[in-house]
Amino acid sequence: MKGLLLRDLSLAIRAGGGFGLGLAFFLIVTVLMPFGIGPETPILSKIAPGVLWIGALLACLLSLDRVFALDWEDGSLELLATSPLPLEAVAAIKALAHWLTTGLPLVAAAPVLAVILNLPGDGFFWLIASLAIGTPALSAIGTFGAALTVGVRRGGLLMSLLVLPLYMPTLIFGAEAARRGAEGLAAATPLAMLAGLTLATLGAMPFAAAAALRVNLR
Amino acid sequence: MSIWEYANPRKFMATSGALLPWISGLAAVVLSVSLIWGFFFTPDDYRQGSTVKIIYLHVPAAIMATSVWFMMLVTSLIWIIRRHHVSVLAAKAAAPIGMVFTLIGLYTGAVWGQPMWGTWWEWDPRLTAFLILFLFYLGYMALWEAVDNPDAAADLTSVLCLVGTVFAVISRYALLFWNQGLHQGASLSLDAEENVADVFAYPLWTAIAGFFLLFLALVLYRTRTEIRARRLKALIQRERMA
Amino acid sequence: MPDLGRYAVEVLSAYAGTLLLLAALIAGSIWKARRVLRQLREAEARRKAPK
Numbered sequence: 001m002k003g004l005l006l007r008d009l010s011l012a013i014r015a016g017g018g019f020g021l022g023l024a025f026f027l028i029v030t031v032l033m034p035f036g037i038g039p040e041t042p043i044l045s046k047i048a049p050g051v052l053w054i055g056a057l058l059a060c061l062l063s064l065d066r067v068f069a070l071d072w073e074d075g076s077l078e079l080l081a082t083s084p085l086p087l088e089a090v091a092a093i094k095a096l097a098h099w100l101t102t103g104l105p106l107v108a109a110a111p112v113l114a115v116i117l118n119l120p121g122d123g124f125f126w127l128i129a130s131l132a133i134g135t136p137a138l139s140a141i142g143t144f145g146a147a148l149t150v151g152v153r154r155g156g157l158l159m160s161l162l163v164l165p166l167y168m169p170t171l172i173f174g175a176e177a178a179r180r181g182a183e184g185l186a187a188a189t190p191l192a193m194l195a196g197l198t199l200a201t202l203g204a205m206p207f208a209a210a211a212a213l214r215v216n217l218r
Numbered sequence: 219m220s221i222w223e224y225a226n227p228r229k230f231m232a233t234s235g236a237l238l239p240w241i242s243g244l245a246a247v248v249l250s251v252s253l254i255w256g257f258f259f260t261p262d263d264y265r266q267g268s269t270v271k272i273i274y275l276h277v278p279a280a281i282m283a284t285s286v287w288f289m290m291l292v293t294s295l296i297w298i299i300r301r302h303h304v305s306v307l308a309a310k311a312a313a314p315i316g317m318v319f320t321l322i323g324l325y326t327g328a329v330w331g332q333p334m335w336g337t338w339w340e341w342d343p344r345l346t347a348f349l350i351l352f353l354f355y356l357g358y359m360a361l362w363e364a365v366d367n368p369d370a371a372a373d374l375t376s377v378l379c380l381v382g383t384v385f386a387v388i389s390r391y392a393l394l395f396w397n398q399g400l401h402q403g404a405s406l407s408l409d410a411e412e413n414v415a416d417v418f419a420y421p422l423w424t425a426i427a428g429f430f431l432l433f434l435a436l437v438l439y440r441t442r443t444e445i446r447a448r449r450l451k452a453l454i455q456r457e458r459m460a
Numbered sequence: 461m462p463d464l465g466r467y468a469v470e471v472l473s474a475y476a477g478t479l480l481l482l483a484a485l486i487a488g489s490i491w492k493a494r495r496v497l498r499q500l501r502e503a504e505a506r507r508k509a510p511k
Contacts, residue, residue, distance in 0.1 A: 144381065148374050152364045162357045162378065165350050166385045169392035176396060193395065197388070208381050215373040257475065258462055268464040272474045279478070318485045322478050329474045333467055432482070436489060443493040446500050453503040 001085060001093055008097035011070070022059040022102040023109055029055040030113040041118050048117035049127055049178035055113075056106045056131055057138060057167055061160055063102045064142040067094050068150045068213070077150075081217050091209035092202075095136075095143040103135030119182060126181025130191060134174035137198040140205040141166050147212035170197055227445045230304045234438045242435040249428030256421040263418075272330040274421055278429035279322040283351060286316030286433060290358070291383050294376035304441065306372040307448065309379065310362055311440035315433055317355035323348060343393035350389060354382045368448055 013019045033051050034044060071077040080090050110131050111124050119127065145163035149155035173194040180187035256274035263270035290309040297306035327345065328338045339345065358375055365371035464471050 148361065148378060149364070151366075151370070155364065158357075158360050158364050161353070161360055165353045165357065165389075166381070168350060169385065169388045172389075172392040172396045190395070193392075208377060211377055212374055215370050215377075218367075218370065253475075262465070267467050268462070268471050269467045271464075271471050275474055275478045314488075315485065318481050322481050325477050325481070326474045329470050329477070333470050436485070439493065440489050443489070443496050446493075447496045450496060450500045450503055453500070453507060457503070457506065 001089055004080070004085070004090065004093045005097055008094065009100060012066070012097065012101040019101055019105075022063045023105050025062055026055050026059040026106055026109055027113065029058060030117065033117070045118035045120055045182075048114060048119040049123055049182050050175045051117060052110055052114060052119070052127060053131070053134075053171060053175040053178060056103075056110065056135065057171055059106055060098075060102055060135065060138045060142060061163060061167075063098065064146045064159060064163070065156050067098050067143055067146040069146075072150050072216075077213070078217055081213065087210035087213055088206040091143055091147065091213065092206040095139045095202075095206070095209075098143060099136050099139035103131075103139050107131045107135060120184075122184050123178060123182025126187050126191070127178045130174040130177040130181075130187075130194060133191065133195050133198055134170050137170045137194075137201045138167060140198075140201040141170070144205045144209040144212065147209040147216070150213070151216040170194065170201075173197060226302060226304050227449075231442060231445060234442055238435065238438055238442075241431060241438065245428065245431035245435045248424060248431055252421050252424035252428045256418075256425060260417060260421060266334060269330055269333055270418065272326050273418065274425040276323060276326040276330060277422060278426040279319045279326065280348065281426060282429045282433055283316055283320040283323050283348070285430075286312050286319060287351060287354070287379075287383070287386075289437075290316070290379055294379040297372055298376050298380075303372075303448070304445065306376060307444040308437060308441045310372075310375070311444050312433075312437045313355055313359050313362075315436050315440070317352065317359065319429070319433075320348065320352045320355060324352065341397060343390070343397055346393050346397070347386070347390055350386065354386065358382070368451060 030052065033047075033055075037043065037047070068077060071080065081087055107128060110127055114124060114127055142163055145159045145166070148162060149159040152158055173190045177187045177190040177194060180190065253274060257271055260271065262268050290312050293305045293309040293312075296302055297309070324345075327348075331340070332338050358378055361375050361378055362371050365374055
């Protein structure tokens with residue numbers, strides 16, 4: 001299992017592995033927002049938690065097709081399926097690798113980007129906490145979506161259509177926690193709900209993803 | 219085994235073929251009666267004026283929209299557990315019907331809401347959940363179209379339906395959390411749960427029955443098409459290989 | 461036509477839109493059914509022809 005994780009991580013980091021792309025996309029989307037919404041600071045600081053959450057979510061989404069696609073194309077996915085490692089574990093490792101290479105960097109970048117959106121000082125802790133707790137759920141759910149569409153040519157857009165509604169609860173709780181924190185209100189409840197959601201998805205999604213992979217590998 | 223590959227579809231085709239004219243006829247009658255009754259022969263509501271007549275479209279459509287998804291869930295489960303082809307093809311057939319019902323619910327809700335609340339749309343939990351349901355229908359239908367192998371498509375869409383339902387339930391609570399504080403009871407308290415007066419309730423129940431019969435007729439009809447389409451695909455593949 | 465008062469536009473567009481959507485659904489279903497049935501009959505005929 002560790003071998004698979006290290007392999008995926010090194011593949012992602014290598015040139016062409018798309019490691020920095022999610023981060024770059026997050027930056028671009030964040031920078032684009034004021035152009036679309038207007039530069040007024042009070043408005044930007046009010047919407048900053050939501051914008052950052054959506055930017056992180058979209059960056060996660062866009063890097064999901066790498067989760068299984070490369071292994072699918074060169075046949076390694078079939079080899080992984082026949083290995084002694086259960087397919088559920090493979091899916092879980094893939095999700096973990098995705099989070100380490102996409103989610104975690106986003107969490108690190110978020111406070112920096114929050115500065116250019118004038119996030120209120122109170123909000124920084126809650127933003128980072130909510131993203132740190134929520135992005136693993138995004139990776140887990142996204143891995144399921146990637147498993148569903150792995151056999152579909154150019155399935156990226158379809159995967160987005162399938163995954164985005166599933167992302168909604170995570171986004172709601174995560175952005176609520178960040179928003180309430182930024183406004184100085186109590187944000188523990190949404191954060192707790194988010195944590196519950198993440199734990200539940202981390203537990204359940206590998207099974208759903210493995211089921212989808214089995215169908216596609218027949 | 220020449221005509222159909224599977225025995226069950228044959229029985230389904232025979233039974234549905236016999237029933238369909240009756241169910242379609244009944245649906246047409248009940249639906250027309252209910253809508254004509256509601257439109258022409260009911261009074262206005264003193265609060266809502268004539269817009270109350272929209273209830274005969276909006277409420278049945280909304281009820282059916284969620285019921286159809288539930289039916290898809292059950293039939294998908296039957297497919298996963300018992301590999302009964304007709305079941306999963308019925309789910310596939312039902313999806314566009316549910317989607318259109320959802321669309322009708324959203325549209326009539328907006329048209330009703332504008333004069334009543336002064337807005338076409340509110341991000342209140344019930345409306346938002348309904349919009350998400352529409353997206354779920356789209357995703358389900360898109361996945362069917364995208365996957366080539368029929369059995370793989372059946373399995374994947376069934377898994378999606380299952381996972382989607384779980385997330386829909388979770389979303390319900392998330393949405394209540396998201397917006398409960400702002401609008402106490404601003405959501406549709408105008409449906410049949412409230413004490414709707416008899417003069418409205420009777421045509422409403424008839425309309426609900428009409429919409430249900432319409433769904434029944436359409437899903438039987440479309441499932442027959444799906445069974446034939448599957449047979450067609452098998453034949454064409456055999457031709458290609460020969 | 462009953463007196464719909466000042467909500468005539470709303471009520472009528474609700475009914476019109478609904479009937480339109482239902483008609484499209486029914487028409488689409490019939491169109492697809494006929495197309496599939498025709499293609500199936502053709503495929504069945506091709507299968508039987510050389511035998």
